[in-house]
Amino acid sequence: MTNEHNQPLLKIDNLESYYGPIMAIRGVSLEVNEGQIVTVLGANGAGKTTLLKTISGVMDPEKGTVALSGEFIQGLAPDKVVQKGIVHVPEGREIFPILTVEDNLKMGAYTRSDKAGVAADMELVYDYFPILKERRSQEAGTLSGGQQQMLAIGRGLMAKPRIMLLDEPSLGLSPLLVKEIFSIIRRLNREQNVTMMLVEQNAKVALDVAHYGYVMELGRIVMSGEAAKLRESKDIQEFYLGAQQDTQRGQRRWKQRKTWR
Amino acid sequence: MDILQLIVSGLANGCVYGLIALGFVLIYKATEAVNFAQGDFMMLGAFITLGFTNADHMDLPFWLSVILAIGIMGILGYLLDMIVLRRMFGQSQVAVVILTIALGFVIRFIAGLIWGHEPQSLESPLSGLELRFGGLVLGMDEVWVIIVTVALTALLYVFFARTKLGIGMQASSQNQLAAYYMGIPVKRIHSMIWALSGVVAAIAGILFASKGSIDPTAGLLGIKAFAAAVIGGFGSLPGALLGGIIVGLVEPFAARYMPAGYSQIFPYLILVVMLVVRPHGILSQIQTKKV
Numbered sequence: 001m002t003n004e005h006n007q008p009l010l011k012i013d014n015l016e017s018y019y020g021p022i023m024a025i026r027g028v029s030l031e032v033n034e035g036q037i038v039t040v041l042g043a044n045g046a047g048k049t050t051l052l053k054t055i056s057g058v059m060d061p062e063k064g065t066v067a068l069s070g071e072f073i074q075g076l077a078p079d080k081v082v083q084k085g086i087v088h089v090p091e092g093r094e095i096f097p098i099l100t101v102e103d104n105l106k107m108g109a110y111t112r113s114d115k116a117g118v119a120a121d122m123e124l125v126y127d128y129f130p131i132l133k134e135r136r137s138q139e140a141g142t143l144s145g146g147q148q149q150m151l152a153i154g155r156g157l158m159a160k161p162r163i164m165l166l167d168e169p170s171l172g173l174s175p176l177l178v179k180e181i182f183s184i185i186r187r188l189n190r191e192q193n194v195t196m197m198l199v200e201q202n203a204k205v206a207l208d209v210a211h212y213g214y215v216m217e218l219g220r221i222v223m224s225g226e227a228a229k230l231r232e233s234k235d236i237q238e239f240y241l242g243a244q245q246d247t248q249r250g251q252r253r254w255k256q257r258k259t260w261r
Numbered sequence: 262m263d264i265l266q267l268i269v270s271g272l273a274n275g276c277v278y279g280l281i282a283l284g285f286v287l288i289y290k291a292t293e294a295v296n297f298a299q300g301d302f303m304m305l306g307a308f309i310t311l312g313f314t315n316a317d318h319m320d321l322p323f324w325l326s327v328i329l330a331i332g333i334m335g336i337l338g339y340l341l342d343m344i345v346l347r348r349m350f351g352q353s354q355v356a357v358v359i360l361t362i363a364l365g366f367v368i369r370f371i372a373g374l375i376w377g378h379e380p381q382s383l384e385s386p387l388s389g390l391e392l393r394f395g396g397l398v399l400g401m402d403e404v405w406v407i408i409v410t411v412a413l414t415a416l417l418y419v420f421f422a423r424t425k426l427g428i429g430m431q432a433s434s435q436n437q438l439a440a441y442y443m444g445i446p447v448k449r450i451h452s453m454i455w456a457l458s459g460v461v462a463a464i465a466g467i468l469f470a471s472k473g474s475i476d477p478t479a480g481l482l483g484i485k486a487f488a489a490a491v492i493g494g495f496g497s498l499p500g501a502l503l504g505g506i507i508v509g510l511v512e513p514f515a516a517r518y519m520p521a522g523y524s525q526i527f528p529y530l531i532l533v534v535m536l537v538v539r540p541h542g543i544l545s546q547i548q549t550k551k552v
């Protein structure tokens with residue numbers, strides 16, 4: 001699953017980011033190959049969101065590099081990063097509440113000037129998320145949580161990204177909706193060849209769609225491997241997949257254990 | 262007939278308040294700061310125009326002067342944000358507010374130095390002209406103020422609702438973080454909003470000075486416009502205009518039917534009543550704002 005030059009689409013090396021004196025990610029290295037879904041798993045506070053923010057330029061790293069097809073982009077302003085082809089679908093949707101659904105989507109294409117391409121991508125988004133088409137002139141703040149997540153993903157697609165950073169798309173959604181959204185994520189990857197870096201706490205659904213996975217703990221990568229391998233791994237099963245018939249509780253127990261440490 | 266004339270002149274005043282209020286709201290929505298120099302921007306825009314066009318100053322053609330003044334005020338707004346305010350990014354909004362209050366003093370002082378402290382009126386092709394309908398006599402300048410305000414409002418509406426830049430401005434004021442994520446150049450957009458508020462202030466100033474006289478303290482009527490903005494719901498552009506028009510309409514009637522001296526209190530009286538009865542203003546938008 002590598003591209004013709006055998007070079008990963010996104011390569012992160014030894015990245016460190018701080019909030020003031022607090023070091024939130026401590027030397028993270030990882031790779032995402034073109035056409036893949038790569039997931040980063042980790043508990044609350046592991047530094048997953050910080051990692052994505054640092055890639056998308058909302059935060060600047062103290063150390064380390066981010067390379068897109070070999071070109072270093074760490075420390076660029078977010079609008080430049082979007083233009084380079086990385087779009088960040090943030091945790092908790094972060095839609096524009098009193099713009100219409102359609103205007104929200106248009107804002108996803110803010111850095112683009114190819115009108116025809118933008119119109120075509122709008123249709124593509126409506127194809128994958130018919131509910132958004134139905135609600136296109138409704139204010140986005142009045143959508144349900146699941147619809148807002150779809151809007152956030154659709155808005156990200158409007159940037160026509162080379163890689164999409166997805167931060168916990170399952171957050172706060174019912175199991176049924178999680179299933180629906182992840183099947184669309186999988187379809188986007190297979191049918192539109194959208195490369196994705198997927199941050200999740202819900203290891204089960206993430207490992208089901210991903211090709212490769214990393215596990216993050218306290219700002220570091222502590223484990224990595226093919227998604228199928230990780231699914232089999234004892235640690236992952238114990239901590240993330242928990243008792244299979246009772247995922248939610250298993251996860252909660254895991255979080256508690258981590259916070260006591 | 263008398264009442265109609267009062268209404269027209271009240272409307273004309275109200276339009277000017279409304280345009281200044283619009284400037285307040287534009288800045289507030291984008292940056293959560295209040296620009297207390299907005300009234301002084303208005304005065305400065307008027308004096309720049311006057312300085313270009315009046316016979317005893319530079320005596321340039323009126324329309325050229327108008328365009329120059331609007332351009333200069335836009336550029337000043339842009340530069341103010343780019344050079345000064347962007348450096349204050351991350352500091353509390355109180356710091357920005359205090360800075361704008363100080364800026365107001367500076368603008369008044371400089372205007373006094375350049376153009377003097379005597380009231381002057383803008384020599385416009387419209388002043389002195391009258392519009393007659395039967396027994397009704399309307400000042401052309403006042404009618405013109407209303408027409409320009411309506412046109413500018415329509416233009417701004419189309420700009421904010423239809424253009425990418427306008428929607429981008431709304432987006433960055435509704436959710437600044439998400440705007441960053443989408444690659445909207447939030448900082449440049451802030452500067453452009455300051456430019457826009459400079460432009461609106463210049464237009465308000467030109468309208469104000471063409472229907473009366475102006476001196477360096479004229480910007481203090483910004484306080485009335487501030488009240489108008491609050492009355493209209495501080496987050497709403499149509500509300501700002503509406504608030505301005507309400508204040509403008511109430512004034513001449515209060516002056517006519519109230520004992521002398523009381524009329525000036527009325528705008529603030531409405532403000533207080535408004536804050537008690539409907540604290541979010543008339544046309545408030547309920548929104549949770551994230552920065």
Ligand SMILES: Nc1ncnc2c1ncn2[C@@H]1O[C@H](COP(=O)(O)OP(=O)(O)OP(=O)(O)O)[C@@H](O)[C@H]1O
Nearest residue numbers: 019022024042043044045046047048049050051201
């Ligand atoms: N704005 C901030 N200021 C200071 N510290 C922060 C800030 N945001 C996050 N942190 C800290 O950085 C660390 C990593 O946070 P981050 O949000 O990246 O975690 P996360 O893995 O995304 O967690 P979650 O799964 O809960 O979203 C945490 O210890 C957190 O407390």
Ligand SMILES: [Mg+2]
Nearest residue numbers: 048049050091
């Ligand atoms: Mg997070």
